[in-house]
Amino acid sequence: MNVIYLPDTQTAADELCARIGGKGQSLFKLYNAGLPVPLPVCIGTTGYELFVEENHLREKINLLLHRKDIKEMRWEEIWDISLRTQNLFQSGMYPEELHRAIREVVCRQFDGKPVVIRSSAPGEDGNTLSFAGLHESYVNVSGVDEILKKIKKVWASLWSDRAILYRQELGLEVASSTIAVVIQEFIEGESSGVVFSRSPLDATQLIIEAVYGLNQGLVNGDIEPDRWILDRNRQKPTQHRPPADRGYRFIRSASGGAQRQEIRPDLQALPPIQEEQVESVAALAIELEKFFATAQDVEWTIGNGRLYILQSRPVTAGIGEGEQSDKRSWYLSLNRSYDNLMQLWQSISGELLPAMDQDSSYLAGMVLDDLTDVALAEELKRRNAIHERWTSVYWNDFIPFAHGVRLFGEMYNDVVEPADPFEFVTLLTGQEMLSTDRNELLLACARMVCADDSLRSALEAGRVEEIDNEEFQQKLGQLKSRFSMAGPGTGEEESANALLAAMILQYGSLDLDPDIRQQTLQENVRRLESRFLGKAGEKLPVAPEELLEMARASYRLRDDDNIHIGRVAQEVERAKSHARRRIQSRGLSVTPESSVEELSQMLCGHVPLTTGVQRALAKNYDQAENRVRARQLQGQAASRGIARGNARVIAPGGELKDFKKGEVLVIDSIDPTMTFLAPLAAGIIERRGGMLIHGAIIAREYGIPCVTGVVNATSLINTGDFLTVDGYLGIVTVQRTQIS
Incomplete structure (x- = not known):
């Protein structure tokens, strides 16, 4: 079974796409054509499949992903799933033959040189929608053991929180989805950037962005680049917009990866590339557009005086550019350097x-x-x-x-x-x-x-x-x-x-x-x-x-x-309370449900068409629906320990003073203004999940067993039900007979 792939002029890269992924396919084509790209070595999708099979990961990932509908998860829960998945891969063992094959090719092709390790998932960089950035890449990785660790992290990133969000668009399925890995020599660039051979906003323009040092600062948004707009036909700059300052750059770190460094004052006054280099980058972008027969988004670097292509993909709409109601782009913005x-x-x-x-x-x-x-x-x-x-x-x-x-x-x-x-x-x-x-x-x-x-x-x-x-x-x-x-x-x-x-x-x-x-x-x-x-x-x-x-x-x-x-x-x-008292003193009906706008209107002598009283009635009607019965509920273990006690279900706006010492607190979500209940509780159960929600944080502070992410917890559990809270396994057992 072939696992390792190198560029081969005898085999068309298109034939290998399913095995080396979209990024691998693109890099192989560029290398075979003699274009300036570091030699790509690809660990095919078979490598991922062998590792997953060896460690029985499909069943474990399936359990993590299907415990709860993704639409019901907040960002804390999605982070948790991603971290647990990373750990499954990180603690997994390589099959002996795969381990040997990777060590041999790394030693033979790179001979101790630092490398870049990139993901290459099939369909990652398509012609219609780009999923760039959903999977992990690592720069300046040295030593075979460290390379082997980073390969596992790239595999794990097939199930990153970002990828899980776009699971439907990616077609992610535990049984069939897979990912390849590309390894290349690390080029320590003096200047780096991106170029769009055709601007997504104006088809007559070409756009170049450049920074000093490595591309990391530009890609993660930490460093504002110099920006050039060029006329595509003449490939000449029509506008140069410098950043507010050029104070920092990213350089190779001695411990691996990249680190930020202050730029010398004499260089801060100069753009990272000169006009001749601007035109060279533009010419390369146009060449790549012709080569791939579509507009290209190209990452490049200049090292030792030579211009290198780091990767090239089609210019697309990109993820997170759809409807404003789609909150996934906001979620992606949480990923900060x-x-x-x-x-x-x-x-x-x-x-x-x-x-x-x-x-x-x-x-x-x-x-x-x-x-x-x-x-x-x-x-x-x-x-x-x-x-x-x-x-x-x-x-x-x-x-x-x-x-x-x-x-x-x-x-x-x-x-x-x-x-x-x-x-x-x-x-x-x-x-x-x-x-x-x-x-x-x-x-x-x-x-x-x-x-x-x-x-x-x-x-x-x-x-x-x-x-x-x-x-x-x-x-x-x-x-x-x-x-x-x-x-x-x-x-x-x-x-x-x-x-x-x-x-x-x-x-x-x-x-x-x-x-x-x-x-x-x-x-x-x-x-x-x-x-x-x-x-x-x-x-x-x-x-x-x-x-x-x-x-x-x-x-x-x-x-x-x-x-x-x-x-x-x-x-x-x-x-609001002050306003309610004034309004009620005039004989008008008003409740805590009344909004600021309604209260303001009533203070000024106007009676709104829809009042808080009507909404309160509707809410009480909704809460009166029959509840489904369940015996065992699955959530996430958030604070270790075993607790037993009668349930106290607190609905939104419910009376906190009714809570009694020794009861199990069952709630949709705790916020810190309510966590004074925690020391009184035998255990805590929340519908909202994640290790970073407030209930989980305060439970750990007091050593109270806590299970989060229990779907419909406040509907499936009634006040007075006797509960066993397992903070080790994330299981809640419900016994209907109240125990006093």
């Missing part, structure tokens, strides 16, 4: 969070009683606009920064090679987070109550506002303002006080010592940190200590961000 994440970190911590907190503090200081009805209506709209602006920042900046955890996880798994692909998460736990700070403040209040019977009596009677204890009231004030415990759904002071009273009373019965918990966590963290830093050494293209610090900030913000934005949401809710 290390440098981009470091910039995001600086922006978020230095600018965005302080500005958001300043807004919430200003809103909290306003006395709404002083406003007229019309002024209150305008203030409602203004607050809602502020909240929408910060919600946009959340999705555009905070969520992408969560990729820092994933990037760290991939690098950790590369150097440590743990059996558990999520071992790295433990290394990020045990930090000071707003949610755990809040829970410790609740515990401090509970201890005061345990030592003072008058406090307990006041809380049990619901007379929170009458408590004459300055220290206790100060702590309650912090819980309401700093930690959003008077946030959405608890805008009424009475509701907020009832929730706080219920939680403080229950926290009093907790056997929870933060110091002991932290001590145990920190021992595990120190052990894993020592292991990671000891193995990372020179293997990473970035400083491992800095990477770990960034990942911890990313993990921390993943939990803290909702509390920050929750403070703004709380001020919207406070204004």
